[in-house]
Amino acid sequence: MKNIMIAQSGGPTAAINATVAGAISVALSSSEVGKIYGAQNGIQGVLNETFIDLKEKIRSSQELELLSHTPAAALGSCRLKLKDLKKDETQFEKIIDIFKKYGINCFIYIGGNDSMDTVDKLSQYCAAKNISDIIVVGAPKTVDNDLVGTDHCPGFGSAAKYIGVTFSELERDCHVYKTKAVTIVEVMGRNAGWLTAASSLARINGAKGPDLIYLCEPVFSTEQFIADVKAKLERQDAVLVAVSEGIMDENGKYISEQVQSGMLDAFGHAYTSGSAKVLEELVREKVGCKVRSIELNLMQRCAGHIASATDITESKMLGMKACQCALEGQNGVMAAIVRKSDSPYVVEYTAVPVNQVSNKEKKVPDEFINEHKNDVTPEMVAYLLPLIQGEVNQEYVNGIPKQIELY
Amino acid sequence: MKNIMIAQSGGPTAAINATVAGAISVALSSSEVGKIYGAQNGIQGVLNETFIDLKEKIRSSQELELLSHTPAAALGSCRLKLKDLKKDETQFEKIIDIFKKYGINCFIYIGGNDSMDTVDKLSQYCAAKNISDIIVVGAPKTVDNDLVGTDHCPGFGSAAKYIGVTFSELERDCHVYKTKAVTIVEVMGRNAGWLTAASSLARINGAKGPDLIYLCEPVFSTEQFIADVKAKLERQDAVLVAVSEGIMDENGKYISEQVQSGMLDAFGHAYTSGSAKVLEELVREKVGCKVRSIELNLMQRCAGHIASATDITESKMLGMKACQCALEGQNGVMAAIVRKSDSPYVVEYTAVPVNQVSNKEKKVPDEFINEHKNDVTPEMVAYLLPLIQGEVNQEYVNGIPKQIELY
Numbered sequence: 001m002k003n004i005m006i007a008q009s010g011g012p013t014a015a016i017n018a019t020v021a022g023a024i025s026v027a028l029s030s031s032e033v034g035k036i037y038g039a040q041n042g043i044q045g046v047l048n049e050t051f052i053d054l055k056e057k058i059r060s061s062q063e064l065e066l067l068s069h070t071p072a073a074a075l076g077s078c079r080l081k082l083k084d085l086k087k088d089e090t091q092f093e094k095i096i097d098i099f100k101k102y103g104i105n106c107f108i109y110i111g112g113n114d115s116m117d118t119v120d121k122l123s124q125y126c127a128a129k130n131i132s133d134i135i136v137v138g139a140p141k142t143v144d145n146d147l148v149g150t151d152h153c154p155g156f157g158s159a160a161k162y163i164g165v166t167f168s169e170l171e172r173d174c175h176v177y178k179t180k181a182v183t184i185v186e187v188m189g190r191n192a193g194w195l196t197a198a199s200s201l202a203r204i205n206g207a208k209g210p211d212l213i214y215l216c217e218p219v220f221s222t223e224q225f226i227a228d229v230k231a232k233l234e235r236q237d238a239v240l241v242a243v244s245e246g247i248m249d250e251n252g253k254y255i256s257e258q259v260q261s262g263m264l265d266a267f268g269h270a271y272t273s274g275s276a277k278v279l280e281e282l283v284r285e286k287v288g289c290k291v292r293s294i295e296l297n298l299m300q301r302c303a304g305h306i307a308s309a310t311d312i313t314e315s316k317m318l319g320m321k322a323c324q325c326a327l328e329g330q331n332g333v334m335a336a337i338v339r340k341s342d343s344p345y346v347v348e349y350t351a352v353p354v355n356q357v358s359n360k361e362k363k364v365p366d367e368f369i370n371e372h373k374n375d376v377t378p379e380m381v382a383y384l385l386p387l388i389q390g391e392v393n394q395e396y397v398n399g400i401p402k403q404i405e406l407y
Numbered sequence: 408m409k410n411i412m413i414a415q416s417g418g419p420t421a422a423i424n425a426t427v428a429g430a431i432s433v434a435l436s437s438s439e440v441g442k443i444y445g446a447q448n449g450i451q452g453v454l455n456e457t458f459i460d461l462k463e464k465i466r467s468s469q470e471l472e473l474l475s476h477t478p479a480a481a482l483g484s485c486r487l488k489l490k491d492l493k494k495d496e497t498q499f500e501k502i503i504d505i506f507k508k509y510g511i512n513c514f515i516y517i518g519g520n521d522s523m524d525t526v527d528k529l530s531q532y533c534a535a536k537n538i539s540d541i542i543v544v545g546a547p548k549t550v551d552n553d554l555v556g557t558d559h560c561p562g563f564g565s566a567a568k569y570i571g572v573t574f575s576e577l578e579r580d581c582h583v584y585k586t587k588a589v590t591i592v593e594v595m596g597r598n599a600g601w602l603t604a605a606s607s608l609a610r611i612n613g614a615k616g617p618d619l620i621y622l623c624e625p626v627f628s629t630e631q632f633i634a635d636v637k638a639k640l641e642r643q644d645a646v647l648v649a650v651s652e653g654i655m656d657e658n659g660k661y662i663s664e665q666v667q668s669g670m671l672d673a674f675g676h677a678y679t680s681g682s683a684k685v686l687e688e689l690v691r692e693k694v695g696c697k698v699r700s701i702e703l704n705l706m707q708r709c710a711g712h713i714a715s716a717t718d719i720t721e722s723k724m725l726g727m728k729a730c731q732c733a734l735e736g737q738n739g740v741m742a743a744i745v746r747k748s749d750s751p752y753v754v755e756y757t758a759v760p761v762n763q764v765s766n767k768e769k770k771v772p773d774e775f776i777n778e779h780k781n782d783v784t785p786e787m788v789a790y791l792l793p794l795i796q797g798e799v800n801q802e803y804v805n806g807i808p809k810q811i812e813l814y
Contacts, residue, residue, distance in 0.1 A: 012583045041585050072579035172479035173709040176419045178448050204805040297701045302580040388806035398611040399795035400575050
């Protein structure tokens with residue numbers, strides 16, 4: 001019999017628990033599997049030996065379904081990166097000792113590129129030491145959609161749906177008054193603009209806005225931004241702008257750092273603010289009309305109530321794939337999605353060597369950004385649209401979504 | 408035959424269009440009614456004679472249903488307050504002339520306490536001038552829930568549901584790491600804490616957070632706040648705080664103005680920020696742990712996708728009631744809700760003299776706030792809970808909610 005351990009790492013999303021549920025479902029259906037453990041707070045929980053007996057915690061298919069619809073990381077998360085294998089093996093020895101102590105044969109780690117680094121190092125260590133009875137496998141997760149090796153990442157589709165829906169509602173809200181007004185909405189993404197691009201989905205049923213979309217990949221020019229806003233204001237009252245958290249000037253300096261560096265708060269500290277807040281002040285200064293900034297903040301990554309059904313299904317499938325790979329002995333791979341076509345939307349689930357994924361970032365390619373660098377192209381919309389299809393059937397109790405707690 | 412005019416005013420909500428739909432449905436079913444006009448951008452649209460033929464625009468019960476589920480103000484809004492009747496009658500003369508020109512017999516104005524001031528003045532003017540063939544009626548609307556004369560306001564229940572659901576998701580998100588961290592979430596409400604109180608609904612199914620809730624009614628002490636946060640941090644890793652936009656110190660000065668007054672941005676201007684941002688800086692200074700602030704911003708008032716079914720139904724009923732009152736000749740009243748019991752939840756629809764409503768504000772009473780002024784009481788939860796029950800059955804096209812546009 002094989003014992004399995006599952007853990008989650010990095011920033012939580014609305015879909016990461018569905019990957020756990022998928023892995024559990026394959027483990028439960030396999031006659032090879034004995035224990036199914038969850039490590040609390042990722043690899044940190046392995047080191048601390050804080051484990052959850054998942055067979056004990058999840059006793060019905062209803063509870064497994066509930067886990068799929070519960071946002072954030074039900075097993076907890078961490079941001080611990082393992083040390084360089086060549087310099088210090090002690091962490092790896094300790095982890096393998098703990099795995100042996102608990103009879104763990106399969107370790108499934110769900111996370112982004114830092115977490116895939118853990119999968120890579122740990123699987124390399126096992127291979128180098130000829131530890132053939134411990135298989136380490138990764139499953140992708142990130143709202144930012146910046147993992148290479150997979151068409152897209154679980155968590156991204158739900159965040160994209162939240163962003164598309166929210167922009168469609170903000171678009172209605174911003175247009176009720178006959179007043180010149182600019183609303184600047186900051187979307188997550190420090191190094192990749194995928195989430196900001198999802199604001200374009202608000203227009204899919206004919207709405208006009210967002211009127212301007214700035215991803216973090218092209219150089220951001222504040223002069224061009226003000227010119228773009230002024231041009232829009234000449235033709236309409238309200239202007240809705242989507243902007244990435246991580247927009248940078250030509251010198252590679254974050255826009256969010258520019259104004260803030262000149263500012264001190266009442267305690268004499270540098271004041272932190274987002275890119276949208278900086279642009280808000282800029283519009284107030286250079287345009288003079290009514291202006292406000294909005295940050296979608298944590299809501300965009302944890303809004304389970306508006307998760308994409310496609311995303312939740314794919315997230316489950318990737319958990320299943322990862323568990324299958326682990327049971328089949330495929331050490332050092334990450335479960336991944338290959339897109340066969342946009343319309344009809346067809347995907348296949350596969351496994352890629354995790355060393356092709358770890359510590360890399362997938363940026364938005366040029367052909368997905370328009371010539372003026374202030375919007376996305378139809379190719380981007382075609383890429384995004386399938387990922388937000390379908391609404392989840394969440395169970396509400398007392399008007400609030402029901403959620404499961406594992407610890 | 409009577410012609411009807413409907414208009415919307417003040418800040419938009421997720422439920423205000425359901426009031427329009429309710430009024431239209433009664434007008435359509437009455438054999439007395441001829442034309443049904445919508446004035447674009449509230450009373451401003453009346454003065455500008457920018458009217459929409461609503462019978463032309465809404466041709467099926469499906470479209471009427473779609474209007475009920477479309478957030479923001481489909482007829483547009485304004486913030487125009489009419490002049491003092493005793494000082495200047497010209498505006499009133501002009502409005503009545505326009506009503507006469509278009510043969511308007513019933514004017515239904517949907518809005519908050521400023522809008523009820525318009526209803527009050529206009530209905531008084533008609534009475535004083537013996538204009539008996541023009542009836543002016545109000546229907547309540549405000550996310551803030553601060554109107555007197557009605558148990559609660561349409562729009563509030565949906566915003567409360569958004570806030571309860573969002574806090575339940577943020578609560579999950581905040582607890583994934585084993586790190587001391589404070590998350591401060593600012594909720595709308597400059598003068599009344601009803602919306603901030605709705606954060607308590609996140610706990611209804613057993614979740615722990617939010618851990619601290621500060622409404623704007625009691626005096627806010629930054630010293631007590633820091634002491635409260637420190638006490639919570641001693642017992643747990645993550646602390647989730649809900650705070651009203653309008654919290655004030657003992658001198659009646661907004662907390663949001665305190666720190667910001669000492670700050671200038673890069674252009675030498677006073678920097679505007681919310682109460683949560685100010686408290687974030689304070690926690691960074693006085694506690695030193697990881698801290699972030701979040702503003703629910705416009706999303707809390709326009710999130711049609713997570714509207715309360717109870718709210719949408721009541722909003723429709725109040726539109727119907729307002730239209731009935733207008734057809735029955737009840738000049739100068741506002742449609743209102745009387746709560747008969749919390750559990751089972753029973754309400755009746757009535758009409759109250761609008762002069763009892765206009766320019767007044769309903770604050771949260773003392774018995775709804777706990778002794779330490781850092782949470783709400785079970786009585787508050789009992790008041791709030793019925794208002795968020797039920798989920799709306801929104802139609803999604805391409806993964807985004809379908810909406811109707813009237814102009």
